[in-house]
Amino acid sequence: MNRLLVALLAAFDAVLAVAVGLVAALAPLTLLWIFGFGADASWAGLWPAAGRIWQLGHLVPLAISLPEEFTVPLGIDPAAASFAISLAPLALTMFTAIFAFRSGARAATAGAWVVGVLSGAVVVVAAAAAVLATTGNDIAGVEPWQAVVLPALVYTVPALGGALAVAWQNGDDGVVDAVRVVLDRRGGAWPDVPGLIARGTAIVLTALIGAGALLLAVAVLLRGSQIIALFQSAQVDALGASVFTVGHLAYLPTFVVWAIAFIAGPGFAVGVDTVVSPVGTQVGLLPGIPVLGALPESSSPWLLLLALLPVGAGALAGWVARSQLVRDRAGAAGPEPMGARIVVTLGIAVLAGAGAALLAAVASGSIGPGTLASVGPAPGPLALTVAIESAIGAAILLLSPRGRGEPDAAEPAAVATADVAAAGTEGAAEARPRPPVD
Structure with a gap:
């Protein structure tokens, strides 16, 4: 398959994986907004929260700083108003990893796994940077490099694993086949x-x-x-x-x-x-x-x-x-x-x-x-x-x-x-002259 087509398909896979993950984070918040807040709150305010949930689901730690209007009515100690949340909801992580694995495997089947993996990684980096730029808020903060690098790793590592698995089985006319040649020489x-x-x-x-x-x-x-x-x-x-x-x-x-x-x-x-x-x-x-x-x-x-x-x-x-x-x-x-x-x-x-x-x-x-x-x-x-x-x-x-x-x-x-020896014995027996019959 043409390398450009493989790159485009891999990029589409990455866009779809990011979009579905963001929708999965945004959908419950939308239901909460409809049945819990109604017209008293703006729906646009849900996007920063959805972005932070997506980032947390891709292993990005969140630094939480609760404002006084939350802590004072609830009687929360000011010392406990700032803390970190880094335990990831692995359902989002697992979905992205499975999707990436299948994308890498398809790219390897098409014979251009390097191009496919790199294309998907670039798209996820760009998408993660866009989420970072549009979800800033004063309650949940993130380290910018983590918000970009960690989602990219969550996608790229499984994609590379799927590509190498298929390339090892089917060959790739490249690095994987070179490794197989070295092992074949050992016998x-x-x-x-x-x-x-x-x-x-x-x-x-x-x-x-x-x-x-x-x-x-x-x-x-x-x-x-x-x-x-x-x-x-x-x-x-x-x-x-x-x-x-x-x-x-x-x-x-x-x-x-x-x-x-x-x-x-x-x-x-x-x-x-x-x-x-x-x-x-x-x-x-x-x-x-x-x-x-x-x-x-x-x-x-x-x-x-x-x-x-x-x-x-x-x-x-x-x-x-x-x-x-x-x-x-x-x-x-x-x-x-x-x-x-x-x-x-x-x-x-x-x-x-x-x-x-x-x-x-x-x-x-x-x-x-x-x-x-x-x-x-x-x-x-x-x-x-x-x-x-x-x-x-x-x-x-x-x-x-x-x-x-x-x-x-x-x-x-x-x-x-x-078997060869037995066949030789039988052939010799047949060739041996038999005694005359009276």
């Missing part, structure tokens, strides 16, 4: 190693996300009464309850990451000097956010068995990689490629840990003043535990001796040699 199983590591890492992270979502659903079901009680204690009308619900949905992926941290072992914080983990739960006075009612009041030693889930995810990744190696080695002579299997095991562990650290980093931050300045999982401990647990599971399947059910790499050659 053996090495050309498949990067793909196996990427596939295994995707399996581990996908399994952890699924397990986290399941744990969150179970917690909501088991402690639904506490969540409803917090909704009722807020004493909000139907409009307020709808706002609460939309906010919870926007932060749903964030809570899933918290559940992953609980499963892996390190747990997460809901404030300074607090922890929620299988080992123990220590929390102080929590804000009346309904979803926090799902937090366990105490822990049990049986919850430590949840750590077997990351081990199982690593074992599944190891089984898939080992099966692929066995299929690729069918018909090849020589021993199994132990060096390649070790590299795949370590690669899955390292990248799974890095992915967990990235998830923890984007799912942690500040949601208010004082003790609320630190919530979410710590990236370092989560990365270490996920790496170790997934490495154990992957090593069990990848580094174990060959089982009876697996074909030996040398078997096909041996069978072929035996």
Whole structure:
């Protein structure tokens, strides 16, 4: 496909991703304006708030400074009137990342992934700069460079990942093919190693996300009464309850990451000097956010068995990689490629840990003043535990001796040699003169 056409399509993808994200942030505010404020407020005043929500959803921290006309009637301490909000609603982040991944993959399929990724990145930078220039206000401020760079990274990194995934599979007549040539020269199983590591890492992270979502659903079901009680204690009308619900949905992926941290072992914080983990739960006075009612009041030693889930995810990744190696080695002579299997095991562990650290980093931050300045999982401990647990599971399947059910790499050659020898014996028998019959 023509490079100019690829660039235009990628630019359109980026514009659409930004537009949908801004509409998703603006729509609830519009409903709030219609049913809550009516003609007493200007609709144009919603745009700065929508822009700030979009920026927060793309990992841009907000510096909140509440004016006296808000703090004095509510009795808020002036020291608590200025604080940061950096805990991102990952639903917006996830939408942009998925959209960007698909855009990068399409550009790679068209054979011009570099042009496509760069085109999308430039458009997002321009859009983020436009949002920054038109959403200034005295209540929520942002650092200008963060407001431009962070949304661009949220789009560009997944787009690059999708492009490289497709380019590795289909080729690109460029950098990716050059890397494959180098690996092909080494021979053996090495050309498949990067793909196996990427596939295994995707399996581990996908399994952890699924397990986290399941744990969150179970917690909501088991402690639904506490969540409803917090909704009722807020004493909000139907409009307020709808706002609460939309906010919870926007932060749903964030809570899933918290559940992953609980499963892996390190747990997460809901404030300074607090922890929620299988080992123990220590929390102080929590804000009346309904979803926090799902937090366990105490822990049990049986919850430590949840750590077997990351081990199982690593074992599944190891089984898939080992099966692929066995299929690729069918018909090849020589021993199994132990060096390649070790590299795949370590690669899955390292990248799974890095992915967990990235998830923890984007799912942690500040949601208010004082003790609320630190919530979410710590990236370092989560990365270490996920790496170790997934490495154990992957090593069990990848580094174990060959089982009876697996074909030996040398078997096909041996069978072929035996068939040739048998055919030669039969031919000699037929050529041997037979004794006369009386």
